[in-house]
Amino acid sequence: MLRNCDGGINLKVFRNQPLYFKSYTLFKITLILLSLIAIFGTIIHFAEPFTFPTVWDGMWWSIVTTFTVGYGDYVPLSPVGRFFAVVLILLGTGFGSYYLISFTAQTFRNQDADYRGELTFTKKNHIVIVGWNERVKNVIKQIRESSISTHIVLIDESLELLPFEFDKVHFVKGSASNDSILEKANLKFANTILITADQNKNEKEADMQTILTIIAAKGVNQSINCIAEILTKNQVINANRAGANEVIEAHLLTSFVMSGSLMHKGYSDVVLKLTNQLENFTVKIREVEQNMIGKFYFDIVIEELNNDKMIIGIIRDRQTIIRPDKSVKIAKDDFLILLT
Structure with a gap:
């Protein structure tokens, strides 16, 4: 077991309606359809008991008719049976078509909301990563291709849509220093949070934002393993005071590799291979x-x-x-x- 020592896509966008409203509407349509199938299946059985020997035969016919499949294995023969068949066709096919269209649209809406970072993550013992940059892309790749099996939640306020190649990563759009965003990421039940420096800010501002995020994360989950990237040496102590379990001094690490490469040819390649978890x-x-x-x-x-x-x-x-x-x-x- 391994663990830390401290424990350009074109995507159709739908109207931004509340997801619970759409789900409730779909639920009502489903109930109406089931009621129509049960009622007309029962009626046709009693109207033509010789053609439809059991209620289940009637319901089979009702389902096939509602969704316009038309197998033809059961067909009403009497005027009364055909009358009810016409009524079912008028009502059932309308609701059936609307149900299929609504179900498909709901699926696309949920997928769209997922890529736009609007859905709440509900699983536990996951990794939360803050920030979107090349470093984070490589981190996700390392985790995904390693033997470690865990869910990943990405928080970022600049990313508009999550790229399709990262479809198994749950995206939450917003600032990680906001409690409501951390709740969407289900940080209370997360195992680890990795906070990367904001590449859109200068070093001092990026470190201040990182420290603020550490405080917010520890406020939501005091026991979470917090790893933070700090750019300036002066803010390392403040990151530790804020509650970071591990501080990565990115520029210091880079400078060590550079100086090592000046003194020893091929030094950087050696360091990369020794730190690449896929090697x-x-x-x-x-x-x-x-x-x-x-x-x-x-x-x-x-x-x-x-x-x-x-x-x-x-x-x-x-x-x-x-x-x-x-x-x-x-x-x-x-x-x-x-x-x-």
Whole structure:
């Protein structure tokens, strides 16, 4: 199990009517149709018992007639039966056609509302990602192509329509610092939230917005694992104060890779491969197993080498220790950093 150490599309747009109103109308039409089918199925059975031996035969005929299928296996022969057939055709086909049209339109409306970020997410233990940019696209791709099976909710106020290639991502349009938007994303029951820096703002404004979102998220779900991207070093401490469980200093990380590339040819490619979770050999963080607790770090390193896993450090009390002293003993709340 892996977890953090802190635990241009043309889409037809319909009129923006309340979804509950459309659903209620469709429900009424369905009841009327079922009533017509039951009533006329029963009537035709009693009107022509030899042609329609059972009520179910009458209802079969009623369904076929209502939806203009016309199998012809049951046909009323008497004047009375044909009279009721005409009445059913006039009433039933009208309601039946309207039902099919309404059902199809409702499906398109729901799909449209989903792509426009207007629907509320109802599932639990999901990941919420704030912001829409190339970084987020790659994050979603990494999660989707990895072995991790989880639902993803995207919150963004600048995105108009969610691209079709991300159809399995639930989109909520709006500001993540707004409680009503966080409720739409069902943040109260989410597992993790990733807050990315707003690329449309300058660094200072983007960090202020990120910190505000951290406060809002923690206000809705105090126990949520909050990962935040901060652009300026001065705001890292404020992000931690606001409740971020992990702060990603994006520019610092980039500068380290750049300086490493200046000193060592091919350095950036090595870092990309080690951090790409889709590679066969990459950096992972793992909880310590029960049988590891109390053992020396060096002994665990030797044991895991036999399993083709290279431990390069531990995380203890939110502090990353690379190549700790051999005499260090593994504690219950430690995490192992390994290449596997």
